[in-house]
Amino acid sequence: MLSKSIEMEKLCLDCGETLRGRSDKKFCDDQCRSNYNNRMKAGQQCCIRPVNNILRKNHSVLSKICTGEKVRIKKEVLLLNGFNPDYHTHLHQTQSGNTYFFCYDYGVLKLNAEVYLVVKRWA
Numbered sequence: 274m275l276s277k278s279i280e281m282e283k284l285c286l287d288c289g290e291t292l293r294g295r296s297d298k299k300f301c302d303d304q305c306r307s308n309y310n311n312r313m314k315a316g317q318q319c320c321i322r323p324v325n326n327i328l329r330k331n332h333s334v335l336s337k338i339c340t341g342e343k344v345r346i347k348k349e350v351l352l353l354n355g356f357n358p359d360y361h362t363h364l365h366q367t368q369s370g371n372t373y374f375f376c377y378d379y380g381v382l383k384l385n386a387e388v389y390l391v392v393k394r395w396a
């Protein structure tokens with residue numbers, strides 16, 4: 274019955290102490306619970322913030338470049354301005370099969386290896 278007794282032993286997700294009592298307990302007490310939750314929040318911020326910064330930068334580059342409805346632009350120029358083509362918020366596929374990479378309200382379509390089309394989202 275050794276394996277069963279190991280299964281029964283649950284450890285606090287925060288401090289790793291053995292938990293006693295109700296089997297659905299995950300923490301020793303509220304202090305451990307709040308430590309754990311704070312750490313999780315901080316951990317998520319570590320992933321979310323850098324990506325948000327890249328998206329914000331991309332959006333700012335696109336909004337400076339695309340002052341009208343649409344503009345053709347060399348990929349080189351986008352990159353020189355700090356645009357990061359690896360990050361986008363969503364995709365939009367047109368009926369003709371083109372895929373626009375959106376960064377919020379700006380879409381980017383690759384026309385060829387060197388030229389991109391930037392559009393402000395149509396209504």
Ligand SMILES: [Zn+2]
Nearest residue numbers: 285288301305
């Ligand atoms: Zn604990």
